[in-house]
Amino acid sequence: MSKTTIIYQAYYYQRPLRDSQSAFMELTTPAWRWDRARLRDFIAKALPRRTESRLCRVAIILVLVTDVPIRADGKGIPIVLDHLAQGVIVVPDDASIQNRKTAALLSEYIAESTAATLEVVQESKIPLQGSRIYVGRTRFAEQFSLRLSELDADGFVIHPVDEQNLVIAGATDWGTEFGVCEFLEELVGVRWLLPGEDGTHVPEQSEILGPEESIRQEPASISRFMSGFPNVVQNEWARRNRMRSRIGFHHNLLHLFPAEKYVKTHPHFFPIQNGKRYLPGQGVLGGWQPCLTAEGITEEAIKNINEFFCAHPDATSFSLAVNDSGGDCECATCQSRDTGENNHLGVRDVSDRYFEWCNQVVTEVLKSHPDKYFGCLAYYQVGMPPTEVELHERLVPCLTQDRMRWFDQSLKKRGHELTESWAKASPTLGFYEYLYGTPYMLPRIYFRQMAENYRYANQQGVRVHYAEVYPNWGEGPKLYLALKLQWNPDEDIDKLLDDWYTACVGKEAAPLLAEYYELWEEFWTSSELANGEWFTSSNREYLNFYSPEYMELVSEDIIQRSRELLELTVGKTKTSKQKKRAELMLEAFEYYEASAYSYLASQKHLKTISNEEEALEFIAITLKGGAMAEQRQTLLAKFGDHPVLVHPRPISIKQHERLRCEAWGVGSLWPVYPWLDKSDHVRNKLNEVSATGWNVRAAQAKNILTKWSAQQEQ
Numbered sequence: 001m002s003k004t005t006i007i008y009q010a011y012y013y014q015r016p017l018r019d020s021q022s023a024f025m026e027l028t029t030p031a032w033r034w035d036r037a038r039l040r041d042f043i044a045k046a047l048p049r050r051t052e053s054r055l056c057r058v059a060i061i062l063v064l065v066t067d068v069p070i071r072a073d074g075k076g077i078p079i080v081l082d083h084l085a086q087g088v089i090v091v092p093d094d095a096s097i098q099n100r101k102t103a104a105l106l107s108e109y110i111a112e113s114t115a116a117t118l119e120v121v122q123e124s125k126i127p128l129q130g131s132r133i134y135v136g137r138t139r140f141a142e143q144f145s146l147r148l149s150e151l152d153a154d155g156f157v158i159h160p161v162d163e164q165n166l167v168i169a170g171a172t173d174w175g176t177e178f179g180v181c182e183f184l185e186e187l188v189g190v191r192w193l194l195p196g197e198d199g200t201h202v203p204e205q206s207e208i209l210g211p212e213e214s215i216r217q218e219p220a221s222i223s224r225f226m227s228g229f230p231n232v233v234q235n236e237w238a239r240r241n242r243m244r245s246r247i248g249f250h251h252n253l254l255h256l257f258p259a260e261k262y263v264k265t266h267p268h269f270f271p272i273q274n275g276k277r278y279l280p281g282q283g284v285l286g287g288w289q290p291c292l293t294a295e296g297i298t299e300e301a302i303k304n305i306n307e308f309f310c311a312h313p314d315a316t317s318f319s320l321a322v323n324d325s326g327g328d329c330e331c332a333t334c335q336s337r338d339t340g341e342n343n344h345l346g347v348r349d350v351s352d353r354y355f356e357w358c359n360q361v362v363t364e365v366l367k368s369h370p371d372k373y374f375g376c377l378a379y380y381q382v383g384m385p386p387t388e389v390e391l392h393e394r395l396v397p398c399l400t401q402d403r404m405r406w407f408d409q410s411l412k413k414r415g416h417e418l419t420e421s422w423a424k425a426s427p428t429l430g431f432y433e434y435l436y437g438t439p440y441m442l443p444r445i446y447f448r449q450m451a452e453n454y455r456y457a458n459q460q461g462v463r464v465h466y467a468e469v470y471p472n473w474g475e476g477p478k479l480y481l482a483l484k485l486q487w488n489p490d491e492d493i494d495k496l497l498d499d500w501y502t503a504c505v506g507k508e509a510a511p512l513l514a515e516y517y518e519l520w521e522e523f524w525t526s527s528e529l530a531n532g533e534w535f536t537s538s539n540r541e542y543l544n545f546y547s548p549e550y551m552e553l554v555s556e557d558i559i560q561r562s563r564e565l566l567e568l569t570v571g572k573t574k575t576s577k578q579k580k581r582a583e584l585m586l587e588a589f590e591y592y593e594a595s596a597y598s599y600l601a602s603q604k605h606l607k608t609i610s611n612e613e614e615a616l617e618f619i620a621i622t623l624k625g626g627a628m629a630e631q632r633q634t635l636l637a638k639f640g641d642h643p644v645l646v647h648p649r650p651i652s653i654k655q656h657e658r659l660r661c662e663a664w665g666v667g668s669l670w671p672v673y674p675w676l677d678k679s680d681h682v683r684n685k686l687n688e689v690s691a692t693g694w695n696v697r698a699a700q701a702k703n704i705l706t707k708w709s710a711q712q713e714q
């Protein structure tokens, strides 16, 4: 059966139509398939709002009339029925390794879900009977006007051609891979919740059907990358959730103009500092920048970058980021390009000279390599946008900040102002984020603030997301949400969370797990935290994770309630995988619990003891703190070998000295000494402690009692 369907596709363009080829690449909203009324409504609402934006100059509507054959019963193509495979997976005869692996991935997950195995075959060896899922850019797929080349490199189409044939194909192999991930999520119900064997939810199905309608997607952000995953298992998890780096933006001028080469041949490329030419020695990474107005330096940069792209045709970008720690050229020509002002960080603003130079380089390199991007850092001396120069749209300045801060309204306002001043100067932006899990000793989550930030970022033209993460998987869905929202910031955060909790621990346990995370979301976005010393004292881009003082705000109530909720969660799970995932969350929590109790015990030692009751409480806290401090070390040793719970930034590293605090919880019992005279209860309690065997507290109690007895005899 064939039916004529009208497909409306609404596109926003960021550039005038005369450059429509390039404008297609800047597609910012996905295509929809709507009825006329909804489309009219959409235009009425969207156009006035969007055209106010300087970025959005033209919007057009394409109306395509096409014949889309559909199944008579209106259902999707049968792939598995009653646990039996109904066809094959087809790859191009000359499929790349990535394309073949993607097809194998599809087959494996369908088999895990249904027990039916779909064979992967080459296009020239297709059996006559049965349905076919074409994966990648097969000859078959190329017959249809799927407009794959108009998609972003990570975009894809899942297209039911007729009753027998389904195409999953991207603009590139990456797009195809993400298309298969989408198919597995949407049509099989797979969720890559957490890394590791038990982290993937694969529901048991007896039947799998293709989609009834075409799915066409591309990411809101062209580059979605996180660093700090400690092993292959965790990196694989991120890749399934469509993490992919396409834009490099780290310090790079030192590599573009290596000192060992240019000091001899082009000393004038190096900066004037304090009236003299500075020539960096070998291995000097920071504290200098090239003289960006030196004769021939722009041409040399263009030549070097062109050579790089010729040698690495698959590279998607080149970083033009400044070297670390300033050291800009002070020659008169360079300085004449500057505003002459200091920027918000109190250092000389050199953004105009720098971005003017970057623009020249980018414009020229694009003539030979038109599909490339150029990342850089909006950082330190180039932390403010330039005043005279508008950045090339292929140049992506990345703004650094821990945007958890934005739950505080005044900091949000400041952060938004800076972002918006950049958005005015640069059509394409990047957000450099600090999502740090470890070494935090509590689950540091702020899901709703994250969702708000990603939506805002998208509105401001942020197309690149990078984050230092060093995961702490006790934070549950945090990184899952981040990757989902980087792909599509319009996803509903509450739906995403509900879906994650349910897939993770099952329907009955899900509300309990949700409540656990809500406790911590409230903790990290509370006014107590916002007004506290720890939060307000950090003057860096990231919050002060080197300091444990945020722990002071933890109450015993939240720790006890957390344990209660997680134990209930474990109890309410139905399948063994759900149970294992709940237990994993509980185990991760035990480290938070041990850290909190031992830290709090060390804090309470500061108090004075003014009665018997307080002396007994003091002993109780010290004992618990001691036990928890030991538990903390035991857990850390155990996590060291764990593929998921391992701490990628362990407290054992040098910078984390203040988090180690071997002294936490092993606080002294000596402050109760004066109470031995006054209270039998205190003495009896210490006797009990001294009888608990070989441990620090028992030994200490024994010493205290021995000294007291000796004094009595005198």
Ligand SMILES: [Zn+2]
Pocket (backbone or CB within 6 Å): 271, 272, 290, 291, 292, 293, 294, 329, 330, 331, 332, 333, 334, 335
């Ligand atoms: Zn200079």
